[in-house]
């Protein structure tokens with residue numbers, strides 16, 4: 479089943495409001511140059527920049543994503559942001575369970591699961607991140623780690639209209655290190671994730687779901703990654719902060735270039 483590639487720029491804790499506006503204007507220009515953009519694109523600025531990015535990107539084909547969310551609708555949760563607030567500011571997607579949040583902020587598969595369910599309920603698309611650490615890979619437990627993250631993270635979502643849900647496989651050892659997984663390494667795990675999605679949902683739903691790869695994606699390696707059967711796009715960190723390199727990654731992900 480053909481799946482439209484999706485490229486998401488995760489800015490992490492980078493860019494002020496003004497830098498966000500400048501970037502968004504330039505990205506819109508770059509996108510306008512592509513006559514036939516067969517790639518979906520989203521940027522995930524920090525919370526403080528979402529409103530400014532939404533204003534610039536409104537009416538453009540570039541979607542807005544948040545980097546995190548809290549599952550409650552509203553309430554006494556100091557510092558948190560609800561799915562409704564993200565929808566209100568113009569987000570279409572939200573990243574959940576990024577390894578940095580798991581590592582530094584004690585995110586668990588259970589919280590990832592609650593966040594994903596809350597996003598779907600609000601009509602937003604969760605990008606659920608998962609991936610093994612270096613020691614887990616060296617200990618040959620990559621597939622069991624990813625299986626647990628998938629099964630626990632997606633628990634109960636089968637009856638919640640999961641069609642639009644996006645998975646991002648991001649091996650922790652590849653994030654911000656320059657050590658990209660080889661296309662074969664990523665493909666092996668992503669094919670396994672799709673098989674799990676088939677068991678959890680149905681093979682029809684699994685075939686339509688996008689599984690992104692993340693971890694040191696650059697203009698130089700995007701085409702080789704995208705050539706793999708089960709790699710449907712990328713979650714890009716460092717290389718998404720520069721308009722030129724992000725635009726080149728988008729270009730490299732075009733189906734015709736594969």
Ligand code: 13P
Pocket residue numbers: 488576648652653654655656692693694695713714715716717
């Ligand atoms: P880098 O592309 O900087 O390795 O980051 C990947 C990532 O964590 C995207 O979410």
